[in-house]
Amino acid sequence: MDVKARSSSGPNMVSTEEEDLKRGPWTIEEDFKLINYISIHGKGRWNSLAHSAGLKRTGKSCRLRWLNYLRPDVRRGNITLEEQLLILQLHSRWGNRWSKIAQYLPGRTDNEIKNYWRTRVQKHAKQLKCDVNSKEFKDTMRYLWMPRLVERIQAATTTADTASASAATTSNASIEQMLLPNLSYYTLDNVSTAASSDSIGTQVSPISDSTDYYNGVLANYNPNQDYFQANHESLISPIGNYCNNGDGMDFGLIELNHHWVGDGDGDGLHNLLNAEDFFFLQHQFNFNM
DNA sequence: AATTTCACCAACCGCTATTAG
DNA sequence: TCTAATAGCGGTTGGTGAAAT
Incomplete structure (x- = not known):
């Protein structure tokens, strides 16, 4: 998997009344958390999944990351x-x-x-x-x-x-x-x-x-x-x-x-x-x- | 070598559709 | 049936590396 090394420092945090949500590029640690959680528990409601996986991300962000990058059947490389x-x-x-x-x-x-x-x-x-x-x-x-x-x-x-x-x-x-x-x-x-x-x-x-x-x-x-x-x-x-x-x-x-x-x-x-x-x-x- | 421009793509935003309670 | 939450979609933006100047 081509997961580029990204800095996990200096996250873009969005303040909400409930919690701080992280935005911007995903870190390797976050990717690992998401993959690990889904491999064990499977997919469910993305908002609760994000919370349960310990990710300070919106469910929407997790879903997008999974669908566009992390899921195993994603094919990468040049368009043939x-x-x-x-x-x-x-x-x-x-x-x-x-x-x-x-x-x-x-x-x-x-x-x-x-x-x-x-x-x-x-x-x-x-x-x-x-x-x-x-x-x-x-x-x-x-x-x-x-x-x-x-x-x-x-x-x-x-x-x-x-x-x-x-x-x-x-x-x-x-x-x-x-x-x-x-x-x-x-x-x-x-x-x-x-x-x-x-x-x-x-x-x-x-x-x-x-x-x-x-x-x-x-x-x-x-x-x-x-x-x-x-x-x-x-x-x-x-x-x-x-x-x-x-x-x-x-x-x-x-x-x-x-x-x-x-x-x-x-x-x-x-x-x-x-x-x-x-x-x-x-x-x-x-x-x- | 430094700066600017270009190309690519990951991620976000806003909206609509669908589902659950 | 209504409403809120969630999922999904398409448009857009911003970051990054490569190429050009």
Whole structure:
């Protein structure tokens, strides 16, 4: 567990009529108390738990610390490509419903996803001088970033294939299980309706929509050809064809077969856009603003 | 080397929904 | 049924380390 050493001196104490409550960063001692108490007694009402565990914290603070950091199934580390894709897709469906999105990313907390969105995705919207909730930005994600993530995921899988056939089999299976229901989002049927739909609020079987996946744009994907050229007729947005002339964004102009711009750690949306793309998008948005 | 800016993320706040009495 | 307590959610803030100047 990555519990950074923190000073336990000089706590921020909040005076109340009943007791002094501590705020701010948790100390190792507090973490240990909370973990220890829950491991023995289990979870209960957080306020009474905080008191019983000897923590001068609100129940609310204890709950948050447990859920976001201490519970054993919390997954830490960089957001993977697959997780990035899921976040983009699910956010396009549900918006800022972080806890709902987090349900589909095991081990990730709503807070972590929210932070990812705000620091990575919103940053790019800002760079493009557009609102993160604007249709232009959403379409950029849907028709440019998401397909590119898929490309990278598949490229990584291909690499894994050559490196280790057996390992790749496992990798493919896990990626497909995670992405199949979500990649179906690219199909035309879903594109037009998914944005406002909340119909999948009930849990969807991870592999229930595999037909959509294989019938969709991704089924036609070939890493050796221009994705958008290959799928011009399929890439019709809810308001028009983005690959034709007109007011829409002509992603068909973008040369796709070039290197990614990024820091090479495979993390962050900036890896998905190269310099030409970025210039192009900025140009588009500046004109459309 | 010192300072400033940026990026990240843990934690808090305010609000709403749910539950218990 | 009503009310208070609690849980949960989404938005925001502040601290910290890294990178840039």
